[in-house]
Amino acid sequence: MPDFFDRPLQRENTCSVKFDARKAVFGREDVVPLWVADMDFPAPEAVTQALAERARHPVYGYTLFPESLYGSIIDWFKSHHDWTIERDWLLMAPGVVPSLHAAALAFAGEGEGVIIQPPVYPPFFSSIQKTGRLVIENPLEQVNGRYQMNLGHLEACAARDDARVLLLCSPHNPVGRVWSESELRAVLSIARQHNLMVLSDEIHCDLIYPDKPAHHVLARLAGQDDALVTAVAPSKTFNMPGLGLSALVVANRSHRKALKEVFDAMHMSQCNPFSIAGFEAGYRHGGPWLEQLMAYLQGNRDYVIDYVRQHLPGIAVTEPEGTYLLWLDCRSLGMDDSGLKHFFVHQAGIGLNPGNTFGEPGSGFMRMNIGCPRRTLETALEQIRQAMSTRTD
Ligand SMILES: Cc1ncc(COP(=O)(O)O)c(C=O)c1O
Known part of the structure; x- marks a missing residue:
């Protein structure tokens, strides 16, 4: 290999x-x-084969999300992250970046604040700016060369009257941190105390070095009442980001509805026959x-x-x-x-x-x-x- x-x-x-x-x-x-x-x-190879097989059928018509696709997400996260996802919690999305935009639109009003932790993946800034929301920065701090969250400052950001959402990058691009359980529990506690919606972008969650501690899915540490949306995708994991598909895991029905309305307003839930073939093959066989x-x-x-x-x-x-x-x-x-x-x-x-x-x-x-x-x-x-x-x- x-x-x-x-x-x-x-x-x-x-x-x-x-x-x-x-x-x-x-x-x-x-x-x-x-x-x-x-x-x-x-x-x-299983991804390439699934795409080739789908291409062999010469009609590339309007497509639906098959139940087996949802099953592949549920099975992957159970076996690789010990996280039990219920079928109803899943909402397919055209990508994680569109999901950041959707979260800003759904959970913050115009001019209201969305907290991010720079240095961070540039769309964390642009998703807030382009939707007319306000960027609130909670910069990471470096201690002996290692980045960590400034939780005191995060608390102060969350306490602001205009703060509505936290976009968490977990694991963190670009600093490569896999947040510890205690850091994540602290984030949840701050969010709970200040009624903050957390969007946890876990697109890198499968790319953890074998000699480092495991990734913790934030939702596994959260309670059913926490305002939390988790964004996941096999696109980084199996190197197929060009296929453009991701999933949102949202336990709360009204939060799910709010996100769905944003996507529906732009008619963005259209599914692509190739992305679903690649996505499921990755999770099932990768x-x-x-x-x-x-x-x-x-x-x-x-x-x-x-x-x-x-x-x-x-x-x-x-x-x-x-x-x-x-x-x-x-x-x-x-x-x-x-x-x-x-x-x-x-x-x-x-x-x-x-x-x-x-x-x-x-x-x-x-x-x-x-x-x-x-x-x-x-x-x-x-x-x-x-x-x-x-x-x-
Ligand atoms: C943290 C993070 N979120 C999202 C993305 C891109 O997601 P998508 O291609 O599904 O929009 C990337 C790509 O580099 C990323 O690093």
Whole structure:
């Protein structure tokens, strides 16, 4: 199986954002693409087969969500997260980002506040701004290089008269934290006390390193009365985010109705024959592939961290507990954000996500996607080392 992940895969000219948008985004099409969060690995064979099988039937008509799809979600979360989901709690959605927008619309009024914890995945900001809600920032804090929540400040944010919703990123993109049970219990208690709706985005919940503590599904720790929506999807897990489908798990009937109304208002519940085929095949048959993937990613993670510590002075990195994203602290390189971007793109030839796109606390950082064959990382790191050794500024 390691060979499977080592095999180079040509992704150019497949309409891949990561590969084919390089010229538009970085100004050059030859940067080593370690940015957008998808992986350069083939999806599990069962997913490809399910898609091919569906394609073989030559009518791609209007499609419904089959009961077996709901069953695959229920079975996956029972067996992998010990979480019992009832069938009625499930609402299909066209993606997790649309679900962030829907939560802002459904649970906060115009101009009312939605709390987020930057540095965080950019759509956490834009989903609030684009729906006319107010961003309330509860920045994460770094203690000995490790990020944690500032719970005192979260409490103060939640206590504001205009605070309605918390968008929780769990595990956290980009810092790679898998929140501990005590942190999550503290979040629930603050939310309960201040009548805050929590949307827990758990899209990365299956991407946990084997040498790190397990992910806790927030809903497993919550009570039936907690105002909580969980967003899940197999898209990151099995590398098929282009298929565009996700699920919301909402135990409370009126909360479910509120979300459904938002989607219905835009006629967005339309289902796609390919996404349902891939989604169900991943959850039903992708388990062994995922186990191998995480072992391979752990090797990538350790390789990059060792290399950075040995050869890239001025860059600091802490081990993520989950996700295939590394959060590089480049502040000691002494460059501002545009200098950093220029250095990585034009001197090193690497395409990373600039940290300041994750909010102001990300300034001075870069996000590196390690979901690729190790050889690609070897090339990229060597290019960064070379660029550092010939730095002229
Ligand atoms: C935390 C988080 N939520 C959501 C998404 C995207 O979700 P979707 O493609 O289902 O809209 C990503 C993708 O990187 C992500 O990191």
